[in-house]
Amino acid sequence: MARRRIILHADIDAFFAAVEQLRDPRLRGRPVIVGSGVIASCSYEARRYGLRAGMSLAEARRRCPRAVILAGHAATYRCFAERVFEVCRELAPAVDAYLDDAYLDLAGAERLYPDAAGAGHLLRERVRARTGLAVTVGIGTSRMIARLASRAAKPDGLAEVPPGAEDAFLRGRPLSDLPGVGPRTAELFESIGLETIADLRAVGARALIRLLGEPGRILHQRACGRDSRPVAPREIPRSISRETSFDAAATDPGAIDAMLAYLLERASRTARGLGLVARTVSVHVDPAGGRRQEASSTMPLPSALDSVLVAAARELLRRVHTRRIGLRRLGVALSGLGLAGGEQLDFLTSAGREREARLTSGLDRVRDRFGHGALVGGRSLILLDRLRRDRYGFVLRTPSLTK
């Protein structure tokens, strides 16, 4: 019989805003927003006014004029997150850490933690003692149940869904709680009278597949509480993306091109760090006063080399940015990710590619040690006069800290 899994989901409460409130005690108890252009994180005091991550700052100011708005300190948040994840790694044999949350699999540590809730309390106490941050912990037999449990216990709480209680726990929950149900899907479900996870189950897998395609099958499985995804420190992400917004609409083609190359280099370094190569490159732009334009291109051979990916991205930018209109936002994404391996040999047959791969590997080692900002690529030199830089690279208006 398969051993029952015990998964903990640790989620740092209002992460960026909580760090700012730690750094400056005058902010405690006040509505605090971290973000530029849009809210990246806001304190629970701000959430009482209906503020949420992703909301525009103009809307946030309208709803809560006395909120303190800070641009944020991405480098500081990284340091705090790393300390939280250190605690997680002390407690569990397998940890999968993201930006402000982590999954812990206690398999193999049952003798250390006969009581999962005890492990959860220990985690919360250690994180608070070492960082001052509050962490909410959810415990369940799968990643999804643990995540939903932590969501239900927020803020600064702990909730456990004991084995066998998953069904009762899931049934009455709103559909928007289910991973994979975004605002559009939630709207669609609402329009056909589906409100709870139990409602979705009753519809059946076949009807959901007809409605949504393959994602319908996955949603039905999740609605039934089936989630066997392992907690592994390195899983292959579906995509790696980087994007930034601009204070004023960007119009200089040279600077836009430099930013595109910079974002792409950040994404490709992340891919190389995970031992991955990408087959598909995507670019999206938000023109001032216009609708988002995006395009993607799939290459015959996967790659993680900057020159290959930047060349593909430049071609895509030419397709999506056809008029001389300033850009409000620019982003890139790598997808079709796979482990670097045999396929890499195909394009490494050329001596030039091999030399570039060696050079890239050397540059990555320098950056791993001294930070991405220690070196600036020639394609991005123009940004030196325009953006502030720290050891992590250029300080972007909306930095992306995601995996």
Added chain:
Amino acid sequence: MAEPVPPGLHGAPSMLVEQLDEPVKVRADFQGGTIRPLLFRRGPICHRVVQLNACWEDREGQHKIYFFSVSVAAGDVYQLRFHAGDLLWYADSVMMEA
């Protein structure tokens, strides 16, 4: 293209952050494997640390950098930085209530 963050002040209307990045002289307690800044001199003014709000660390190559957010008697909040490699202290920024 995005404008660089102004070197002086940015932030919310009610909070002003001034970037400093200045070397400072610091008296600190290094007992018990921890570092606790007690007072620091910035220019002619000596600031007494009345509260250590938060501390965290980062790494630059093989050396550690320690960061401290401290409240001083005047009411402002400073971010101090200690480079373990060359044993130098810096004042990164000061956050003032507008």
